[in-house]
Amino acid sequence: MGHYAAWDIEVARALITRLSSLDGAVMPILHALQDEFGYVDRAAVPLIADALNLSRAEVQGTISFYHDFRDEPAGRRVIKLCRAEACQAVGCENLVDHLRTRHGLAVDATTADGDLTIETVYCLGNCALGPAALVDGELVGRLDAQRLSALCEGRAVETAQIIERVPA
Numbered sequence: 001m002g003h004y005a006a007w008d009i010e011v012a013r014a015l016i017t018r019l020s021s022l023d024g025a026v027m028p029i030l031h032a033l034q035d036e037f038g039y040v041d042r043a044a045v046p047l048i049a050d051a052l053n054l055s056r057a058e059v060q061g062t063i064s065f066y067h068d069f070r071d072e073p074a075g076r077r078v079i080k081l082c083r084a085e086a087c088q089a090v091g092c093e094n095l096v097d098h099l100r101t102r103h104g105l106a107v108d109a110t111t112a113d114g115d116l117t118i119e120t121v122y123c124l125g126n127c128a129l130g131p132a133a134l135v136d137g138e139l140v141g142r143l144d145a146q147r148l149s150a151l152c153e154g155r156a157v158e159t160a161q162i163i164e165r166v167p168a
């Protein structure tokens with residue numbers, strides 16, 4: 001499923017144990033779970049609560065408060081669209097409009113068929129080549145409506161065409 005691992009409670013448990021001694025471990029743990037699985041499974045809540053001596057409600061409250069945490073699996077494909085300042089200056093919001101008007105796709109949502117998740121990120125470190133996006137883990141620069149449509153429709157876009165890296 002995309003570039004995320006399938007939910008595995010033993011992997012989650014090991015990860016929680018490894019990070020539980022950090023100060024303010026809740027956020028690092030939630031981020032690590034989301035990085036690994038693409039979302040924070042409900043079954044992780046009691047594990048985190050026990051490891052950190054918190055109530056389940058406190059852990060659940062943290063997940064709900066920060067809307068970067070998903071509590072349902074991501075789509076099979078994930079497009080992370082940068083909407084930070086430098087990408088805004090080169091029209092990333094037009095791409096958000098394009099997704100809505102042309103494809104009926106909402107940002108920060110997963111399609112009903114579970115195929116595609118589009119989410120907002122703030123700076124991918126690719127500002128010189130904005131609008132930038134991370135498509136299934138691959139950095140894409142100078143994204144435009146046409147190529148975004150191709151990506152949304154799962155059409156093959158030549159790698160060389162879509163990946164541009166900032167020269168060192």
Ligand code: FES
Nearest residue numbers: 082087124126127
């Ligand atoms: S602002 Fe978009 S990559 Fe930095």
